[in-house]
Amino acid sequence: MSSGASDEQLAMRAQKGMNEAFLELYDRYLTKVYNRVKSRVPIGDAEDVTQDVFVNVVRSLKNFEQRSRFSTWLYTIVNRTIADYYRKHYRRQDDQNVELEMDTGKLDLPSYEHNLLEDNVVIHRALNALPEHYQEIILMRFADGLTFREIAESKGESLEATKSLYRRAIEAVRKQIGDEQSG
């Protein structure tokens, strides 16, 4: 049941050891975090990485200062955990060319699913290579499910500027995919 408290108030209560407050934050953010993770790591690893994110949140909660918004702090942890995931992944793969463990040729899947997985890998790579402000607006719309108006309000920008930034972000994804395919 939601308490109606702000994220920051809940974080403060959780810092004092109230696990109900932490669980309310968990309920508020689980789907958003999972969607963000899913957009940037292979689906097979999304649950593990999501779990790592929340474990990191528990361990770092005492360091959260009320100066920033809780969501900003949380998404920083999401980004850091995803970066750790890729660091470990690259180390595991030694010097081999990393295929994000999604070498679809090794999987026994119908061809349309092969194509879907290939598309996913391409999008993961493109999103991971984008500048942060482009990644952020795409994730806010797709992973967090915010409307363009809500995104504009949260960023303190006009709706017009938000839509313009969004289009530039999508263009950047297209360019990234084009560069990868030509390179």
Add this chain to the structure above:
Amino acid sequence: MNKVDNQYNDELAEYTDRILAGEDMTVSAENRELAQIVNQIRDTIRPDDALPANFRDHLRSRLVDEFNRSTREQRIVQLQRQRTIRRVVQVAAVFVVAGALAVLLDSSGLMGTAGDGDTDVTSLVIALAVIALAGVAFWLISNRAN
């Protein structure tokens, strides 16, 4: 930003809204390629997919354990810090009392360097006051640490 740019920005934003709502929409030639990218992103993120069964509950119980362990560890660290502070205060109190006693003994002539009468009384009062203050401070800090 000109009017035409705004029009394309609006169109792509509307296309995204429609696609995410499960509807379809035709876009202008300028946005066609970008619309395909939007489709690919939607197919990758699949925001409407439900979380895998049991994942929410499993993670929840794992986090409750982690949260309780973390809270316990923090309390232990806090207690250790309080104990350290208490020891520092105890050592400081011993030095203060020893210093005050030295002044007291000196002014009462027991150390062989007796002064005049007025100075003796003043030193005695100051020394007793310091001992009393050190005692009160020690008691307050010890109580707070407990």
